Amino acid sequence: MAWLRVGDNINTHPLMSRLVEACDYDHALKNEALGLFIAMATSSAAHLTDYVVEPGLVGVLAPGREKVLLDVLRKSTLVENFKDEEEDRWLYRLTNDADFVHMRSRAEVEIDRDRSRDRRNPELAIPVRVRDGDVCRWCGRTVKFADHKSRRGGTIDSLNSHRESTVDTLVVACRGCNSDRKDGKPGFELRPEPINPHYEPSTIDFINNHEWSIANGIHIHPAQPELDLTKPAAARAEGAPGGQGAARETAAAPAAPAAHSATGAARAGATPDEVPAPQTSTQQPAGPRDPDEEPEWMTAPIETLRNKRPAAARAEGAPGGQGAARETAAAPAAPAAHSATGAARDDQTAARSDANQNGYSSDFTGGQGDDPGLSGSGRVGSGRAGKARKRRRRGRRGGKDK
Structure with missing residues (x-):
């Protein structure tokens, strides 16, 4: 201009x-x-x-x-x-x-006009952009042809000042390199043609939808495939259940237990209508529970569970008697270290329970509640726990020691 x-x-x-x-x-x-x-x-x-x-x-x-x-x-x-x-x-x-x-001189204006003409000529611009992609052939930076202001804007640069331009004399360049070359700055070396060009989404839409590209059968794709998140699972996308997508999903899934694998194998021979829907949560056993098979802690009242351990310990004379043996037999097997620790803890609990019921406090005061048999504050309703040492209050009255 x-x-x-x-x-x-x-x-x-x-x-x-x-x-x-x-x-x-x-x-x-x-x-x-x-x-x-x-x-x-x-x-x-x-x-x-x-x-x-x-x-x-x-x-x-x-x-x-x-x-x-x-x-x-x-x-x-x-x-x-x-x-x-x-x-x-x-x-x-x-x-x-x-x-x-x-x-501006006539030569400068004519070069700009030729550059604009070459850029608007689809017979030159589209093949050059398809060959080079959206990368500057001078500095290697990505360009955006929609940017008309910054140095990263995409332009069509000429190797012979746009004189009788052809596809071989034009390259994709950023606006910064194009301007610096026009000003005569040295140090520019043309990079080789990219093997796998990078295209911006706007370039893909422009080239694929241009009437000249459609007429000449030119169609470009992104350099890297993109995952279409709007489509369903891979098996449905490939046309039928159990196809290659299903095989990939099965291979990627974690190993299932043997019982589940056997169930799946049994269902494999059934028709699609007979295959039950996939379960999303843990299923409860069919039918009512047998009361005789349920553990006592699931059916007994809470008061019975609270008083049972201290009473059993007193009736048998010492901690860890027959009552403890019965509880140990009823409980599931545990590692040896945990069993020994649990037995020692039960003995301490029984001793504290007897001490609370006899009217004095144990050393443990960090629990909750004052019920007999439970670790609590140590109070039994008769006063403070333990023996409190009385202290004589000393003070001064009227400035004299008493």
Whole structure:
């Protein structure tokens, strides 16, 4: 795109000082001459004449004031006469100072136009993007063609300044590398064509849905397959139960107990209607329980369980008698270390229970409740637990020791 930039320091630029001197410090004439110069530069930038203006344009922009203003501009070196040898005519050439006024040259604008034309040409852009993917061929970074501002934006770069471009002379590049190469920065080396190109989802949609791609049978896929989470299980996705997906699920499943395996083998010969639904929780045994087979702790009242152990210990004379033997026989087998520890704990509990019922406290005071036979605070309702040592209260009254 053609444009003209006026320098920020134009009012203090040395060329402006020359213009004031050429106008003999007539600021009204200076402003008029500067306005004509800016208008001539704007016209040259728009028509890509590279700072060259025809004499007739001056008559259009400053009718009746052409000679006076041109004399001032020539005297300040802002404008000079220029002879075109091909056409054998005199023209005006504007000063080329980037700090005063700067315009884009015809070559720069034409390169940009060719770049835009190559990028919009599907016969060139689509094959290049299919070949290179969304990776810069200069720095190797991923690019996004939807990004039109940052240095990571995707562009189509040329190896020959977009002159008679072909697919072989174009590559995918990020905007940063493209701009640096255009500015003449060294150190760029073209990377080889990718074997497995990376495509962004937007690139896949653009190429696959473009009418030129459809007409030429071009269709690309992601570099890595993606799992479609919207579909059902693998066995249903592959068409039928028990297929390859089911085999993979069976191989990946953890080993089941032997009884379950036998049940599954028995159900394997049944028809699909006869196969029961998969169980999601532990099933209860069929039919009511036999009361004789249930352990006592499941059916006996809580008070009976509370008082049974102390009573059995007193009736048999010592901890660990027949009652303990019966409880040991009824309890499931435990490791030797745990059995010895449990027996010692039972003896201590029985001793504490007898002490609580006889009206004195045991050493254990960390439980809950005051019921006989349970470890608790040690109280039996008759006062404090144990013997409390009485202390005489000493104090001072009236400033005298008592």
